Amino acid sequence: MEQKNSTFKAFRIEEKDDRYIGSVKPMEFEPLEQDEILVKVHYSSLNYKDALSASGNRGVTRNYPHTPGIDAVGTVEKANSESLKVGDQVIVTSYDLGMNTDGGFAAYIKVPAAWAVKLPPKMTMQEAMIYGTAGLTAGMSILRLSQFIKPEDGSIAVSGATGGVGALSVAILSKLGYTVSAITGKKAEGAYLMSLGAKAVLLRDEIESFAQKPLLKPLFAGAIDTVGGVILENIIKSIKPMGVVTCCGNVASPKLEMTVFPFILRGATLIGIDSQNYPMDYREKVWTLLANDWKPTQLHNSFSEISMEELPGKIKLMLEGKLKGRTIVKIIEE
Incomplete structure (x- = not known):
């Protein structure tokens, strides 16, 4: 599956005069390495680590410019892997995503296939990021x-x-x-x-x-x-x-x-609890439970949805401790 454009949009954090500024920028595609996948991102979500990365916290992100976003869900666009194929819907969370690897605040992410979990049948992409x-x-x-x-x-x-x-x-x-x-x-x-x-x-x-x-x-x-x-x-x-x-x-x-x-x-x-490097078999078990028996009736009452362009204001509120529940970022239409 070929991309229609040579670039895609991403929320980039850049260091300018000892300040860290976030804005939506065009990014170029990079070739896939062995066992990597290219995922077209439908949704991401805002987490405290993302806010720290966006504010220049070197304990989270070492090098800038950078794209935060430790969560992403979307569709496999290209696959240089035997474990996943084009068209698979996948969730990618934690590991190094959004920390020192460009993250989910972008229309596409390039990640190791081993980081991805297939989206459970009874879970929508939006629900996956309400969880994140x-x-x-x-x-x-x-x-x-x-x-x-x-x-x-x-x-x-x-x-x-x-x-x-x-x-x-x-x-x-x-x-x-x-x-x-x-x-x-x-x-x-x-x-x-x-x-x-x-x-x-x-x-x-x-x-x-x-x-x-x-x-x-x-x-x-x-x-x-x-x-x-x-x-x-x-x-x-x-x-x-x-x-x-x-x-x-x-x-x-x-x-x-x-x-x-x-x-x-x-x-x-x-x-x-170390969610960043939790074993994959446990991840798959938890995602399956979240899609089925554990899905709370209040799930859709516990989030707000924003665009990529609205991220700076929400990041500021998160750092000030003024956000409640989950904030998900809609990247493209499902």
Whole structure:
């Protein structure tokens, strides 16, 4: 299948006078290497890593100009691979996409075939990006948590609950019959979190102000933490015997300053979630669950859709902590 044009549009970040400016630019196609595919992108989504990349964070992206976008879904346009063929609909998330490899804020992406998962039959491209890396991370967290904790065991805490991973975790856990306690720093978003299925909304300040003790009153059977720092510390200290906590983020802090008592005296388990390099068989399992039994009824109420040209304003809001739910980017018509 040949492209009609020699260039395609992409949202490029360029460094100018020690500032990082994003704008839509034309890009030229590059030849495929062995085991690579060219994907015509239908949708992408905006994640915190994308916002960091767009603001010049060298811990995310080393070299500029650069195209962010750690998520993409679309149709295989060319394939130099035996595992995928032209016309296959695929999801590409994480690995190095959008970090040091040009990402999904573009009409086309060129990536290793090993990074792609076939779009499940009961999932639309739009739904795939409502989930995106955030949904995949939430799904991975829930998959690990549900191996140990059942709905009847007690409440599950979800921190950073208005963010992408948090909001989807609340909705999916609720769909599966869990009682969810949503933790947020945004008091005004209580009704939104209840609409996703939360049974209780706890303010971040409330959790952060727990007494500085090695162990606290047991409150939660399990938890999905997306922020790290003091919130994660106090969740672990408040876990019930044999409780399980997953952690996938460190926006508050990467440090844990606590004792081993919750792990020894209560048998607590802490599970790290690395969505960037998660094994492919787990990815395929989670995407299948998200397309079927785990798809929350509120999925289509938890996102906003923008164009590529609207990215600068949304990136600014994300860095200021003013976005809720998921923001997906429509690249072309399905």
